[in-house]
Amino acid sequence: MDNSLNTERHEYDVVVIGAGGAGLRAAIEARQQGKRTAIVCKSLFGKAHTVMAEGGAAAAMGNVNSADNWMVHFRDTMRGGKFLNNWRMAELHAKEAPDRVWELEAWGALFDRTKDGKISQRNFGGHEYPRLAHVGDRTGLELIRTLQQRVVALQQEDYENHGDYEAYIKVFAECTVTRLLKDGDRISGAYGYWRESGNFILFDTPAVVLATGGIGKSYVVTSNSWEYTGDGHALALLAGANLINMEFIQFHPTGMVWPPSVRGILVTESVRGDGGVLRNSEGKRFMFDYIPDVFKDKYATTEEEGDRWYTDQANNRRPPELLPRDEVARAINAEVKAGRGSPQGGVFLDVSTRLPAEEIKKRLPSMHHQFKELADVDITAEPMQVGPTCHYIMGGVEVDADTGAAAVPGLFAAGEVSGGMHGSNRLGGNSLSDLLVFGRRAGAGAAAYVDGLKARPKVAPELVDEAHAEAVAPLGRDGENPYEVHHELQRTMNDLVGIIRKAEEISEALQVVEKLKERVRLVGAAGSRIYNPGWHLAIDLRNMVLVSECVAKAALLRQESRGGHTRDDFPGMNPDWRRKLLVCSTEDGSTVTVEEKVQPPMRDDLISLFDRGELSKYLTDEEMTEFDGIAKS
Amino acid sequence: MSYKAKFKVWRGEGGEGKLEDFTVEVNEGEVVLDIIHRLQATQAPDLAVRWNCKAGKCGSCSMEINGKPRLGCMTRMSTFEEDETITVTPMRTFPVIKDLVSDVSYNYQKAREVPSFTPPADVQPGDYRMKQVDVERSQEFRKCIECFMCNNVCHVIRDHEENKTNFSGPRFLMRIAELDMHPYDVADRQESAQQDHGLGYCNITKCCTEVCPEHIKITDNALIPMKERVVDRKYDPLVWLGNKIFKRAK
Numbered sequence: 001m002d003n004s005l006n007t008e009r010h011e012y013d014v015v016v017i018g019a020g021g022a023g024l025r026a027a028i029e030a031r032q033q034g035k036r037t038a039i040v041c042k043s044l045f046g047k048a049h050t051v052m053a054e055g056g057a058a059a060a061m062g063n064v065n066s067a068d069n070w071m072v073h074f075r076d077t078m079r080g081g082k083f084l085n086n087w088r089m090a091e092l093h094a095k096e097a098p099d100r101v102w103e104l105e106a107w108g109a110l111f112d113r114t115k116d117g118k119i120s121q122r123n124f125g126g127h128e129y130p131r132l133a134h135v136g137d138r139t140g141l142e143l144i145r146t147l148q149q150r151v152v153a154l155q156q157e158d159y160e161n162h163g164d165y166e167a168y169i170k171v172f173a174e175c176t177v178t179r180l181l182k183d184g185d186r187i188s189g190a191y192g193y194w195r196e197s198g199n200f201i202l203f204d205t206p207a208v209v210l211a212t213g214g215i216g217k218s219y220v221v222t223s224n225s226w227e228y229t230g231d232g233h234a235l236a237l238l239a240g241a242n243l244i245n246m247e248f249i250q251f252h253p254t255g256m257v258w259p260p261s262v263r264g265i266l267v268t269e270s271v272r273g274d275g276g277v278l279r280n281s282e283g284k285r286f287m288f289d290y291i292p293d294v295f296k297d298k299y300a301t302t303e304e305e306g307d308r309w310y311t312d313q314a315n316n317r318r319p320p321e322l323l324p325r326d327e328v329a330r331a332i333n334a335e336v337k338a339g340r341g342s343p344q345g346g347v348f349l350d351v352s353t354r355l356p357a358e359e360i361k362k363r364l365p366s367m368h369h370q371f372k373e374l375a376d377v378d379i380t381a382e383p384m385q386v387g388p389t390c391h392y393i394m395g396g397v398e399v400d401a402d403t404g405a406a407a408v409p410g411l412f413a414a415g416e417v418s419g420g421m422h423g424s425n426r427l428g429g430n431s432l433s434d435l436l437v438f439g440r441r442a443g444a445g446a447a448a449y450v451d452g453l454k455a456r457p458k459v460a461p462e463l464v465d466e467a468h469a470e471a472v473a474p475l476g477r478d479g480e481n482p483y484e485v486h487h488e489l490q491r492t493m494n495d496l497v498g499i500i501r502k503a504e505e506i507s508e509a510l511q512v513v514e515k516l517k518e519r520v521r522l523v524g525a526a527g528s529r530i531y532n533p534g535w536h537l538a539i540d541l542r543n544m545v546l547v548s549e550c551v552a553k554a555a556l557l558r559q560e561s562r563g564g565h566t567r568d569d570f571p572g573m574n575p576d577w578r579r580k581l582l583v584c585s586t587e588d589g590s591t592v593t594v595e596e597k598v599q600p601p602m603r604d605d606l607i608s609l610f611d612r613g614e615l616s617k618y619l620t621d622e623e624m625t626e627f628d629g630i631a632k633s
Numbered sequence: 634m635s636y637k638a639k640f641k642v643w644r645g646e647g648g649e650g651k652l653e654d655f656t657v658e659v660n661e662g663e664v665v666l667d668i669i670h671r672l673q674a675t676q677a678p679d680l681a682v683r684w685n686c687k688a689g690k691c692g693s694c695s696m697e698i699n700g701k702p703r704l705g706c707m708t709r710m711s712t713f714e715e716d717e718t719i720t721v722t723p724m725r726t727f728p729v730i731k732d733l734v735s736d737v738s739y740n741y742q743k744a745r746e747v748p749s750f751t752p753p754a755d756v757q758p759g760d761y762r763m764k765q766v767d768v769e770r771s772q773e774f775r776k777c778i779e780c781f782m783c784n785n786v787c788h789v790i791r792d793h794e795e796n797k798t799n800f801s802g803p804r805f806l807m808r809i810a811e812l813d814m815h816p817y818d819v820a821d822r823q824e825s826a827q828q829d830h831g832l833g834y835c836n837i838t839k840c841c842t843e844v845c846p847e848h849i850k851i852t853d854n855a856l857i858p859m860k861e862r863v864v865d866r867k868y869d870p871l872v873w874l875g876n877k878i879f880k881r882a883k
Binding site: 043044045046047048049051052098099102103105106107108110111112113116117118120135136138141142145149150152153155156165196225226227258259260261262265266366369370373374375481482483487525526527528530531532533534535 | 646647660661662663664667673674678679680681682683684685686687688689690691692693707709730731732734736737741744745748749750752756757758759761762763764765768771772775776778779812815
């Protein structure tokens with residue numbers, strides 16, 4: 001069967017899959033470096049999940065507190081990730097984030113301002129100083145719109161010079177990639193279909209940047225949209241790349257819990273950053289009972305001190321509502337379990353008694369709107385009910401920190417689909433800055449890779465035929481309803497590999513996943529190829545099941561609790577495990593194997609940024625001896 | 634709490650189609666998009682609908698519910714009577730691809746025709762200084778989630794296909810106003826708003842403002858001020874004289 005005839009074919013230097021913050025920033029960079037660049041996205045241009053980001057982009061510009069700098073940001077990031085982060089990524093991120101934010105301003109972004117006209121910065125969980133550049137609580141929208149408009153600006157430039165808007169950068173919207181193609185061990189192309197028409201499309205390209213975001217749609221309660229089906233994670237695995245840290249999933253502490261149809265939708269951390277407090281059914285600010293030892297000296301121990309901090313940060317410690325997200329999510333979970341939850345199974349998040357109504361509407365307009373319209377709750381007059389929701393995966397494609405390059409030559413990854421930067425837990429605000437810093441680096445990495453190629457890899461027709469056969473298969477089958485299979489996967493992951501985990505449950509989940517794999521191979525999609533969501537889901541299921549297996553297998557192996565991985569049967573953090581990364585790969589495209597890998601030790605000048613006392617809470621004795629050697633020299 | 638609702642949903646592709654009847658379960662707190670999803674999962678797996686965030690932030694699920702442009706995710710079922718038949722159709726101003734999904738490429742084309750943000754050449758990134766009060770005017774317009782319902786409802790193009798070439802619709806006239814009011818934008822936008830994007834077609838019926846899910850005052854804060862700026866310039870005697878004496882290069 002030769003499908004090369006009815007599949008449209010495009011040649012590019014760099015193909016970016018995903019059009020959220022990371023994808024757009026990568027594409028902009030590749031195009032600015034003169035590469036012919038394609039942006040492929042599952043939704044319309046400008047709709048990617050980045051629009052959901054609310055709080056802001058963390059960047060140590062020091063506009064609000066001049067004591068802030070990249071070293072403080074680096075330390076906060078490593079602490080937030082419980083020292084499992086790829087330290088080189090955390091370093092580059094902290095150093096480059098301010099430039100990336102300022103650049104957006106030169107492309108037309110309008111951030112909220114300080115009194116002296118600079119970009120305003122807000123407080124957020126785990127950040128020592130006010131650090132998040134923001135626009136009310138719709139920062140993600142500003143970011144994506146600015147990048148989208150920058151792409152358009154580049155297209156206008158190309159139109160001036162070449163008479164064609166799409167001469168150097170083109171958006172393929174509502175288009176899904178199902179397979180990456182290789183020539184030997186190198187990337188040679190990508191295969192996919194147009195969602196609108198169901199027609200097939202082949203990209204002949206030596207470089208692919210994955211920027212597909214996360215995997216939240218494998219869970220029932222999630223803040224993620226339908227797009228988050230782990231496509232990039234799966235495409236990378238299937239192409240022979242490795243995934244790391246897949247056991248670490250961030251359950252955002254505050255998702256809506258009612259009404260049921262919006263369960264999981266995000267309630268921004270800015271509510272707490274701007275003064276909101278968490279209370280249980282007894283009216284108690286319970287977070288004071290949940291400050292872990294490693295953070296004891298950094299958080300207020302009384303409500304009075306916590307409240308003073310909002311106006312005087314120099315002389316008071318921050319309130320524990322602003323602990324990193326993993327801590328807050330576990331605390332809420334524990335309160336609900338202990339029977340001190342709200343009527344609809346969450347806890348109370350109250351900003352109404354803390355700020356004047358007008359101030360709330362000004363600072364948190366989209367939260368005010370969201371609760372009013374979807375839950376009939378006026379947040380200026382009554383508390384919200386909130387609970388944990390699957391929000392972000394720290395794990396992803398193992399990449400070179402400087403270039404975003406994966407193990408497969410020609411494959412790059414940036415943003416949520418990549419792994420390492422955030423360690424075991426991401427700080428709020430570090431995602432938008434991550435997208436910008438590593439989106440740019442991956443775009444540059446791909447451009448440099450293309451420059452260094454001696455010959456362009458070739459697309460083998462038989463691989464195209466295989467990819468085609470795989471994609472059309474569900475249409476011809478009179479099989480099971482894909483929606484039912486999807487629902488069972490979501491329930492399984494939610495109940496058995498959720499926020500609190502134990503060996504028996506994870507093993508049970510793995511058995512279910514094994515059975516689901518079979519069922520996914522047999523799902524059928526009724527109807528034509530034209531805009532057929534049942535068919536699209538049938539194809540996405542392959543990715544969700546594969547990625548879920550990675551999550552469950554890694555979660556079973558890691559016998560400790562750290563960040564976004566909490567084991568009921570291994571409640572403590574274990575310094576030996578801090579040095580180990582769990583690396584997922586697949587040989588046959590269906591079974592995942594997980595291997596341990598040693599995390600390289602931190603560079604001397606970076607580890608020296610921490611106090612001995614703090615390090616001793618995370619590092620092994622052996623590592624501490626080495627540290628003492630560095631400190632002396 | 635749950636009941637069976639009667640729905641009429643437009644179904645079809647390639648220019649053909651009709652309203653199809655469905656009876657479907659509705660539970661407490663649900664929105665129209667939930668019901669469309671339930672139809673997909675239980676009765677019509679290939680029913681096409683765009684959606685993403687389900688929280689009114691991405692502007693994907695624009696549709697017409699009982700003839701009114703609405704976001705499916707922000708239209709609560711409790712706003713209808715239980716015995717009411719709810720009719721869901723795609724946006725009317727743009728060609729239908731299938732079912733509730735329409736071809737909105739007109740909007741992306743118009744977006745590309747608005748010259749981009751043009752800062753002064755000598756301002757470096759990091760050196761921008763703006764007052765909050767000065768950015769707020771454009772910030773209001775940047776709340777736009779590009780649901781394109783304002784363009785969908787605007788009568789200039791809703792019933793006049795022929796106007797699409799010369800008229801960019803409220804969305805992109807507002808974009809021009811946003812840039813015109815940006816403290817650092819130096820491009821001359823007023824003449825082009827009138828000549829290239831059809832600002833003059835707008836006769837301020839405010840339909841766009843009424844349907845905006847972000848409650849942006851498109852007409853009052855963007856379109857009318859833009860019209861005033863254009864008029865001021867057109868009838869300013871000094872500008873007129875200047876134009877007469879020094880024939881403009883363009």
